[in-house]
Amino acid sequence: MEVERVQAIATLSKGSDTIPPEFVRPETEQPGLTTFQGPAPSIPTIDLAHPDQAHVVALIADASKEWGLFQVVNHGIPSELLRKLQSVGKQFFELPQQEKEKYAKPPNSFEGYGTKLQKDAQGKKAWVDHLFHKVWPESVVNYQFWPREPEAYKEVNEEYAKCVREVGEKLLKYLSLGLEVEENALKDAVGGEALEYMMKINYYPPCPRPDLALGVTPHTDLSAITILLPNEVPGLQVLKDGRWIDAHYIPNALIIHIGDQIQILSNGKYKSVMHRTKVEKERTRMSWPVFLEPPGELEIGPLPQLVTPNNPPKYNTWKFKDYIYRKLNKLPLDVKDG
Numbered sequence: 001m002e003v004e005r006v007q008a009i010a011t012l013s014k015g016s017d018t019i020p021p022e023f024v025r026p027e028t029e030q031p032g033l034t035t036f037q038g039p040a041p042s043i044p045t046i047d048l049a050h051p052d053q054a055h056v057v058a059l060i061a062d063a064s065k066e067w068g069l070f071q072v073v074n075h076g077i078p079s080e081l082l083r084k085l086q087s088v089g090k091q092f093f094e095l096p097q098q099e100k101e102k103y104a105k106p107p108n109s110f111e112g113y114g115t116k117l118q119k120d121a122q123g124k125k126a127w128v129d130h131l132f133h134k135v136w137p138e139s140v141v142n143y144q145f146w147p148r149e150p151e152a153y154k155e156v157n158e159e160y161a162k163c164v165r166e167v168g169e170k171l172l173k174y175l176s177l178g179l180e181v182e183e184n185a186l187k188d189a190v191g192g193e194a195l196e197y198m199m200k201i202n203y204y205p206p207c208p209r210p211d212l213a214l215g216v217t218p219h220t221d222l223s224a225i226t227i228l229l230p231n232e233v234p235g236l237q238v239l240k241d242g243r244w245i246d247a248h249y250i251p252n253a254l255i256i257h258i259g260d261q262i263q264i265l266s267n268g269k270y271k272s273v274m275h276r277t278k279v280e281k282e283r284t285r286m287s288w289p290v291f292l293e294p295p296g297e298l299e300i301g302p303l304p305q306l307v308t309p310n311n312p313p314k315y316n317t318w319k320f321k322d323y324i325y326r327k328l329n330k331l332p333l334d335v336k337d338g
């Protein structure tokens with residue numbers, strides 16, 4: 001089946017002031033109508049290299065309880081490597097279409113180059129193409145989905161995977177300490193050394209009607225946590241107290257999302273963040289989220305250390321693969337859902 005990529009639709013729409021109707025969101029979702037315009041609190045920014053670890057733990061715990069999202073600076077990944085990661089990803093999306101199609105997602109695969117095929121519940125589509133491939137551990141990496149062009153793609157992504165793991169492990173440690181459990185508790189609970197790192201590149205081409213369309217539509221991440229590098233074009237929005245708030249761009253910062261699995265393990269203390277993305281009229285937004293995901297067979301439920309008669313489990317325990325299946329198919333998940 002010939003799939004229409006958003007990048008191709010965007011090229012055809014250039015110079016026009018309309019977009020195909022399947023990209024026009026309902027009014028309740030249009031960013032032009034629903035972005036909060038008043039003075040908004042800013043998303044927390046946390047210096048990971050601050051010498052007082054207890055202070056960093058407290059900031060991360062507060063941000064994860066209140067927002068489910070924060071930015072980190074001084075995270076230890078060299079800015080030169082961030083620039084290279086962005087450069088090789090951009091070069092891939094700028095290849096001729098038939099080159100990119102060599103990496104097209106096979107049916108039933110999460111990995112590969114693609115565009116969300118199904119329309120969503122509103123019968124609408126999102127203004128974004130993507131590429132997914134696992135980067136760690138080695139046993140789950142399938143190089144079939146890693147671009148062979150540009151040539152530096154593999155080396156740069158392997159180097160980034162090494163660095164992003166260090167950040168991920170530090171965050172899981174601080175999140176554990178913020179729950180007053182042993183520092184390895186969350187890492188162990190999400191699979192320890194078997195925790196999988198799934199790289200995604202989002203490519204949001206310019207859109208003639210950014211007031212009407214969305215890039216990714218509102219969702220929380222299935223992951224434990226997500227570590228996201230954006231390009232300089234802002235677009236991420238977070239739902240906070242019922243308002244869609246813009247995340248400001250901080251050069252070289254990483255954006256950390258608390259995902260569903262950490263919300264479950266923390267028995268609801270930390271919040272999985274509801275977020276979406278806007279697109280721009282003239283500029284291409286790109287982002288590089290890495291999803292830290294438990295192996296499919298691992299069961300995830302509230303940490304037993306956090307469950308007491310006064311604080312019973314708020315969530316069911318599911319194998320991660322069953323959690324994904326149920327969430328994607330909109331089947332009941334939580335204790336309250338039955």
Ligand SMILES: O=C(O)CCC(=O)C(=O)O
Nearest residue numbers: 200202216236277287289
């Ligand atoms: O591009 C972004 O900032 C967010 C991407 C995202 O939420 C996703 O890919 O699931």
